[in-house]
Amino acid sequence: MFRLNIDFSSPLPIYQQVIHLIKMEILSGRLKDGDRLPPIRELAKILKLNPNTVAKAYYTLEAEGIIESKRGSGNWVHTKKAKLDSLRKGMIEDEFRTFLESAFSLGAKKEDLKKLMARYLNDEQTNR
Amino acid sequence: MNKQIAEVEKLTVRIGKKTVLNDIQVQLQKGESVVITGRNGSGKSTFLRCLAEVILPDQGSVEYSPEISREKIGFISDQISLFENFTVKQGIDFHSSVFRITDFDPTLINELKLNLNQKIKTLSAGERTLYHLSLILSQKPQILLVDEIIHVIDPFLREKFLEAIIDLISQLQTTVIMVNHTFSEIEKIPERVLLMENGQFIMDEKSEILGTKIKKIVSEKEIPKEIPCIFKKESSFFKEYFIYPFKEELRTKFPHDYKDLSLTEIIKAFIGDQYAKKRIP
Numbered sequence: 329m330f331r332l333n334i335d336f337s338s339p340l341p342i343y344q345q346v347i348h349l350i351k352m353e354i355l356s357g358r359l360k361d362g363d364r365l366p367p368i369r370e371l372a373k374i375l376k377l378n379p380n381t382v383a384k385a386y387y388t389l390e391a392e393g394i395i396e397s398k399r400g401s402g403n404w405v406h407t408k409k410a411k412l413d414s415l416r417k418g419m420i421e422d423e424f425r426t427f428l429e430s431a432f433s434l435g436a437k438k439e440d441l442k443k444l445m446a447r448y449l450n451d452e453q454t455n456r
Numbered sequence: 457m458n459k460q461i462a463e464v465e466k467l468t469v470r471i472g473k474k475t476v477l478n479d480i481q482v483q484l485q486k487g488e489s490v491v492i493t494g495r496n497g498s499g500k501s502t503f504l505r506c507l508a509e510v511i512l513p514d515q516g517s518v519e520y521s522p523e524i525s526r527e528k529i530g531f532i533s534d535q536i537s538l539f540e541n542f543t544v545k546q547g548i549d550f551h552s553s554v555f556r557i558t559d560f561d562p563t564l565i566n567e568l569k570l571n572l573n574q575k576i577k578t579l580s581a582g583e584r585t586l587y588h589l590s591l592i593l594s595q596k597p598q599i600l601l602v603d604e605i606i607h608v609i610d611p612f613l614r615e616k617f618l619e620a621i622i623d624l625i626s627q628l629q630t631t632v633i634m635v636n637h638t639f640s641e642i643e644k645i646p647e648r649v650l651l652m653e654n655g656q657f658i659m660d661e662k663s664e665i666l667g668t669k670i671k672k673i674v675s676e677k678e679i680p681k682e683i684p685c686i687f688k689k690e691s692s693f694f695k696e697y698f699i700y701p702f703k704e705e706l707r708t709k710f711p712h713d714y715k716d717l718s719l720t721e722i723i724k725a726f727i728g729d730q731y732a733k734k735r736i737p
Contacts, residue, residue: 334644337718341664342644369626373619377644378489379626 334375342377346385354394354405355416365395365403459486461524461599461631462507466516469502469655476502478655479516486598487629489645491663493637493723494652500635503652504531504603507633524599527555530592533603538576538588545572548591557594564590567616582609589620600624602634606642614641621645637727643719651726659726663719670700670722671714683710687728698725 334345353359365371368386372379386403389395394415396406407415431441460483467480476499484490492500505511506518508531520529539547544565552560564586565572570579579587585605592600600621609617618641624630636642649666651659661669670686673679679697683706689696699706699714707714717725 337667337716337721339667339716341667343664369623372622372626375644376615376618376622376641378647379622380487380489380647381644 334377343381343384343388346371346375346377346382347388350385350389351394351415351419354407355412355419359405361405361407363405365405367402459521460484461486461521463519464507464516465519467503467506467513467518468515469499469506469511470514471502476655477506477513480656482650482657482660484599484631484633486631487625488647489625489632490634490648490650491639491642491646492633492635492650492652493727495727498652499655500652501533501603502655504533504601504633504635507599508601520599527595528598529601530589530595530597530599531601531603532585532588532592532605534581534585534605534608535603536588538584538591540575540577542576543573544570544576544579544587547576547587551591552594555595560594561590564593564616564620568613582613585609586613586617586620589617593620593624596628597624597630598628600630600632602632602636604635604637606634606636607638611641618642618645637723639718639720639723649719649723651723666719666722667716669702670698670717670725671702672717672721672725673697673699673712673714675712679712680710687725689728698728700725 334342334349338345340348350359350365359365365386366374368379368382371377372382375382386395386397390397390403393411394405394407395403397403428441462484464480464482464484467477468475469477478499480503492503494500502511506513508529509518509526510531539550542550548560548562548565551557568583568586570583570587576584576587585608606614606617621632622645625632632645634642634646646663649659649661649663650657673683674694674696676694678695679685683697683699684701685697686700687698689698698717702714
């Protein structure tokens with residue numbers, strides 16, 4: 329669990345990177361509904377972060393209805409399917425936008441991208 | 457949550473004819489982690505010594521809130537003499553009796569695999585630091601001052617040191633003030649960055665937003681004067697411009713590739729000569 333690194337040179341505040349990381353863990357299925365998240369202090373030690381930063385990430389995730397904090401027993405993944413689907417949609421769109429931006433900055437043309445996309449998606453299908 | 461723990465007022469320290477600290481004004485909050493950085497000789501360590509009450513200021517004061525007694529302030533520096541001729545064990549016993557500590561936690565000492573009968577003066581720099589830290593931890597410090605020590609510790613002990621500090625912050629909400637100019641491992645710990653130059657703080661920013669306030673442009677050509685540049689680095693192939701304060705509208709007004717920076721690069725830019733020169737009256 330928690331393979332991603334936190335990157336200070338990213339313009340994203342560190343607590344938001346932690347949020348992103350946990351969402352990725354949930355969407356990829358490595359963290360499932362009802363799983364317990366590492367205690368704040370443990371996650372801080374794993375990622376070498378300030379515990380206040382991890383706490384802030386957990387509060388925000390709780391406010392977004394993705395995790396549930398139970399007094400005395402820690403933080404648990406608590407995500408309804410509908411919530412998960414909209415989260416997935418949003419994050420895929422973000423990734424897609426980033427991809428397009430870098431492709432265009434390399435001088436890609438819309439037509440080429442469409443062809444490329446079709447080819448790769450076909451390959452994926454035959455591989456599966 | 458934001459509770460002030462120390463108030464530094466008009467702090468001035470002179471050594472000989474040199475004003476090392478010049479009229480410093482700053483507040484510290486409970487539980488916050490601060491890193492103080494700056495050029496060599498800018499006054500960082502002297503400031504830390506004032507906080508530790510190791511030296512007395514010529515003017516001004518450091519006022520701690522009433523619950524902070526002297527023994528709740530821990531100060532780690534490679535220039536502090538421990539009980540050099542004592543053995544590791546004798547040092548712990550002596551420290552415990554002075555501070556009336558009955559629950560000394562030997563975890564760190566055990567992890568270091570220190571020989572309890574070894575004399576303290578024979579410990580390596582890293583072992584010494586962690587030994588000192590474990591003595592301080594037993595006092596349950598409310599304030600921990602760390603003077604430029606991280607770079608002398610090897611990576612294994614550095615990790616132990618960081619983990620101990622993370623524990624301290626989460627268990628006791630200790631305020632941690634570090635003086636540093638090498639970052640890498642620690643750069644995700646501080647929530648606030650103070651930059652010192654000529655005995656004054658010339659920058660005080662939350663580290664969370666620091667990255668959004670400073671960017672870098674790499675270009676062959678000169679950039680417009682309207683872009684606020686604090687430091688320029690030139691080579692025969694390209695020029696690097698460090699932009700501060702950066703605002704999002706700059707992207708549309710002056711389209712460039714504004715690059716994000718790591719904390720180390722940010723500090724390097726600030727320490728850059730040009731900025732320092734600007735500030736000298």
